[in-house]
Amino acid sequence: MSAIRREMRDVIGGGTVIAVGFAFFYRSFAYGVGTLSEMGAGFFPMVLSGVAIIIGLAILIDGLARKARKDPQHEGFALRPVLAVLGGIAAFALLLTPYGLGPAVAAAAAIAGLGDPENRWLNLAILAAFLAIVCWLIFSVGLKLPLPFFRGVF
């Protein structure tokens, strides 16, 4: 949970911007650059990613040049909520088509809920069942989305 130091943040951030810039820059030539008066599909992304690489470099150098100092106000990486929330979304995506809305919502709610260590299994089971029914009532019954509660197994 310790906050990432500020100069490290800039080095990582600048490096990522450079990497993304290069990926777009490299591909842009394949789409045809063209001329100023008749620009090809690759022209605009080529210019943008070129500028992005320069800006990324500036951020990176700024980070490297800065003296190390702690920045306690900044929030640190919270692994548990990240895994739980993203895991909940993944469960929804995996379960929706084969098993229907009910199981997908219940699983998403239960897994996402694990992000807060205070949530107990019983709480989560009740919450999951409640949300599955409420979401089904709102979206399938109310808004008439084509999402059956159960699918496949029944």
Place this chain on the structure above:
Amino acid sequence: MDAVLTGIATAFSVQNLAFCFLGVTLGTFIGVLPGLGGLAAVSLLLPISFYLEPTTALIMLAGVYYGGEYGGSTASILLKLPGDASNAITCLDGHEMTRQGRAGVALFTAAIGSFIGGSTAIVLLMVLTPVLVKVALSFGPAEYFAAMTFGLLAAATIAQGAPLKGMAMVLMGLLLGTIGTDVNSGVERYTFGFLELLDGFSVVIIGMGMFGIAEVISSVMTARDRAYKGRISISSMLPTREDVRRAALPIARGTGIGALFGVLPGTGPTISAFMAYVIEKRISRTPERFGRGAIEGVAAPESANNAAAQASFIPTLALGIPGSASMAIMLGAMMIHGITPGPRMMIDHQEVFWGLVISFWIGNVMLLVLNIPLINVWVRVLQVPYRFLYPAIVCVVCIGVFSINNSVFEVWLVLMFGLAGYLMRLLGFEPAPLMIGFILGPMVEENLRRAMRLAGGDFLAILERPITAAILGMTALLFLWIVYGIVRSKTRMVDRLDDLAQG
């Protein structure tokens, strides 16, 4: 005049009244939730609006947006948890008033200030938009390119955070906007064989991922163990004569600041609220009261952010150029409904504009009722522990994203954008400039290509157009000013505002 009357008739139709009410209510509800502001609210409810006709959909979504601005102040005042960045400054004195047992007065002041700020900006919207439309009619592709470039630079650098990082985020947004089929040549760019990417990313996915999921992840820990116990009685909301005297001028000044900054590109509700607070503290004869429950510290920023929220519709509707990330998503919403904002819309579909403007009035009156007599409904919402609320938010985001195209692929995308948005936050990169870049990207490219084709590939030729030259000159000046600022002090503008606000 006919168009105004048609607008009144449109806004007062039973269906539009109902959806305006639904919009402001849901907007307030989502705005009250910690971490979720107007922008997340609009992207969350955008899929639902697909089933409505365009004018009704816009009335509802706009209601969601400014309703979110009202709701955000409630959590700031009661829990010191800003619903949105634009309410952050209200926490300082608002929450202090709550601790002194004056939560009711703070909430009342916020609602009244919001109403006055919002209504004044609507008048400005009615007067200024037609004027701006006349100017915009003489715009060709070169002028649009110049104006959008200025907007992008302003969004990247003035609003929040370090200017270099803001620029990097705008560029990332512009690059994300190039993904999909190029409209000019039909070439598929950066799709990597995914058929789902042929039309590019949906604005809803980026909005929900970077503003919804990312905010939820970081709120799981920060919003724990905070619940307001107790109720707000109507009698406790009534301000004393002294309160009224103290709050009157800050509301007026906050409104002016918000209306001004709302129209300018890149400076939305957040910067307006900060500015309003700092100015009140500066000119106050008793600055030591700020941070200790001064009513001015609630009145000024809350008037300013709502004035800015309404005023930011001016450039969006008249030019089709959004000044803030929230307006970028509103613009995206309009385009999904087949309405392209800009001077043509203002002439061909006047009834849409006036219908929307009149609905703003109606919505603001509804919000006054929702936030004063019905305040306890929102207090109850805040009494539900966040650990039960956020799994529900995650589920609604998933269903909402899926329902755009009935595609599970987009749910996976929202997962990726959520993670990216969270990591960006940790690294100190703001998602708002990315959003503006993403929406404006295809328009910038289109106008640049057309302008260069008309000019025969001679970039200097477009500088012979006076408006283009003036706007590009302003862009260059802004750029130089930013570079000068970085080199000279290496401190961020918001950092300085933060210091001023706190120290």
